[in-house]
Amino acid sequence: MFAAVYDPFLWMGERIGMRAERRELLRQACGRTVELGSGTGLNLRHYPDGLDELILTEPDAAMRARLERALRRSGRAAHVHAASAEQLPFADSSVDTVVATLVLCTVDAPDVAVREIARVLRPDGQLLFIEHVRSESPRLAAWQDRLAGPWRRFAEGCHCNRATVELMQAGELAVTHVREASWRGMPRIVRPLVVGRARPRPSSA
Numbered sequence: 001m002f003a004a005v006y007d008p009f010l011w012m013g014e015r016i017g018m019r020a021e022r023r024e025l026l027r028q029a030c031g032r033t034v035e036l037g038s039g040t041g042l043n044l045r046h047y048p049d050g051l052d053e054l055i056l057t058e059p060d061a062a063m064r065a066r067l068e069r070a071l072r073r074s075g076r077a078a079h080v081h082a083a084s085a086e087q088l089p090f091a092d093s094s095v096d097t098v099v100a101t102l103v104l105c106t107v108d109a110p111d112v113a114v115r116e117i118a119r120v121l122r123p124d125g126q127l128l129f130i131e132h133v134r135s136e137s138p139r140l141a142a143w144q145d146r147l148a149g150p151w152r153r154f155a156e157g158c159h160c161n162r163a164t165v166e167l168m169q170a171g172e173l174a175v176t177h178v179r180e181a182s183w184r185g186m187p188r189i190v191r192p193l194v195v196g197r198a199r200p201r202p203s204s205a
């Protein structure tokens with residue numbers, strides 16, 4: 001059900017800003033690139049040509065079926081894996097770019113996912129991310145807490161009140177660039193966005 005309504009639900013937000021955010025972020029992808037929780041494939045069109053390899057991971061079967069269709073339509077060369085972010089089927093230090101857009105809000109164990117991202121990245125590799133996060137405004141954060149349960153049921157496990165940058169920083173990733181943005185065209189509780197880049201901490205690489 002969620003897979004079927006995903007693109008229509010995001011349509012307005014994509015049109016009035018998110019698509020441009022994706023394009024701007026993904027032009028920085030390089031080398032062997034692994035995307036986490038690719039969903040219906042909204043990032044596909046934004047990857048630069050000339051990547052060494054593009055690997056799309058998506059654990060949900062319904063999402064993956066849509067992703068595979070989008071990949072065929074795009075004509076891009078990429079592999080699809082049924083992997084979750086907490087258990088990536090890649091060797092240590094074997095990936096140049098990991099991409100996470102609107103995913104770390106949903107993974108069951110974000111601390112484990114952060115560890116996995118740092119493990120698979122080369123020491124000079126990068127995580128490129130766009131995530132909706134817990135608001136800096138106490139008033140909006142209180143609404144995010146209040147509505148977290150119903151939102152999680154509606155949006156297949158998404159946590160609208162997750163402090164994702166703090167989670168990365170507390171784990172094996174160092175956030176080197178971060179910018180706040182707004183996911184316009186979407187419900188207020190998921191509007192606060194962070195866009196940026198993180199690197200594996202030297203001890204975890």
Ligand SMILES: C[S@@+](CC[C@H](N)C(=O)[O-])C[C@H]1O[C@@H](n2cnc3c(N)ncnc32)[C@H](O)[C@@H]1O
Pocket residue numbers: 036037038039040041042043058059060063083084085086100101102103106107108158
């Ligand atoms: C809100 S959607 C985002 C989809 C896509 N990344 C985008 O930007 O439109 C969240 C995605 O994360 C996937 N997901 C859920 N749990 C996951 C996990 N543990 N690891 C990786 N992906 C997961 C979901 O199946 C879903 O496709």
